[in-house]
Amino acid sequence: MRHTEEVAIGLDIGGTNIKSGIVNANGEVIHHLNLPTKAHEGGEALLSRITEITEEMKQYSDSRGWKVTGVGIGTAGQVNSRTGIVMGATDNLPGWSGMELGNWLQSMTGLSVLVDNDANAMAFGEAWVGAGRQWKDFICITLGTGVGGCLIIDHRRYPGRDGFAGEIGHHVIQFDGYPCNCGRTGCWEQYASATGLMKLVREVGADLAEVHKPENVFVLAQNGNEAAIHVLEQYSRYIAVGLANMVHMFNPEGIVIGGAITGQGDFLLNPVRSQLSQQLLPVFRERAEEIGVVAASLGIMVVLLGL
Numbered sequence: 001m002r003h004t005e006e007v008a009i010g011l012d013i014g015g016t017n018i019k020s021g022i023v024n025a026n027g028e029v030i031h032h033l034n035l036p037t038k039a040h041e042g043g044e045a046l047l048s049r050i051t052e053i054t055e056e057m058k059q060y061s062d063s064r065g066w067k068v069t070g071v072g073i074g075t076a077g078q079v080n081s082r083t084g085i086v087m088g089a090t091d092n093l094p095g096w097s098g099m100e101l102g103n104w105l106q107s108m109t110g111l112s113v114l115v116d117n118d119a120n121a122m123a124f125g126e127a128w129v130g131a132g133r134q135w136k137d138f139i140c141i142t143l144g145t146g147v148g149g150c151l152i153i154d155h156r157r158y159p160g161r162d163g164f165a166g167e168i169g170h171h172v173i174q175f176d177g178y179p180c181n182c183g184r185t186g187c188w189e190q191y192a193s194a195t196g197l198m199k200l201v202r203e204v205g206a207d208l209a210e211v212h213k214p215e216n217v218f219v220l221a222q223n224g225n226e227a228a229i230h231v232l233e234q235y236s237r238y239i240a241v242g243l244a245n246m247v248h249m250f251n252p253e254g255i256v257i258g259g260a261i262t263g264q265g266d267f268l269l270n271p272v273r274s275q276l277s278q279q280l281l282p283v284f285r286e287r288a289e290e291i292g293v294v295a296a297s298l299g300i301m302v303v304l305l306g307l
């Protein structure tokens, strides 16, 4: 007798890409898709795109005889996870604020839908079966178009009054620095995001004129390109500044860093670890090696497992 396999659909909505996947009961991603967000088209268009992707994933599952049990969505921005409404978003996702994503998708697809902030979704997955499993207190950050964050304290997410705690990307590291999409200036996200890395590349000018994607900088640096090496040194410092602030505030056991850029592994993380150590207060620095700075381990699965 053929057993019907139960699966879940997951979507990770960032300012640049929508990653989607189907995961089975063993936590294995058995199908995945990466499409551009086209955020500039606005909130309504994004709702339609998410619906299309979900329908496509459902059809794919149906065609293989899999039963879809639900949809988990992690999105950039602030989310009321109880109602599935996007409560706030910067211009990384224009027109996204106010969208009743959960109800909309549920009514369009007939599937049960859970929505949360992308960093929260990642943190839940990491705390459960990922890199954060070993720790009681840790911080999750995502380095993408923007920078997301989530605080896990005593194995639980710290929500704050309204559930919006952890907007680490919008703590200011450079007073009167770059304007941020949130309306402030000098937010960490303007420096530590993948977008921030590309800003550094453009500042260098002619020497890196051919670089159009973050991964290109890493390839050049690995091949000894001086300008690329310089850019990555500065970028590591920017990441470390924010991490040091977080370590001072929360004294965590570790930090899990997600986002496509962490696919670079230790080539990115080793300079970040060493910069972090240099920027810590002596009492923290003495034990800096015990602060785990690791890449998120689960990728797209995080969103699926986390919700």
Ligand SMILES: [Zn+2]
Pocket: 169, 170, 180, 181, 182, 183, 184, 187, 189
């Ligand atoms: Zn900001």
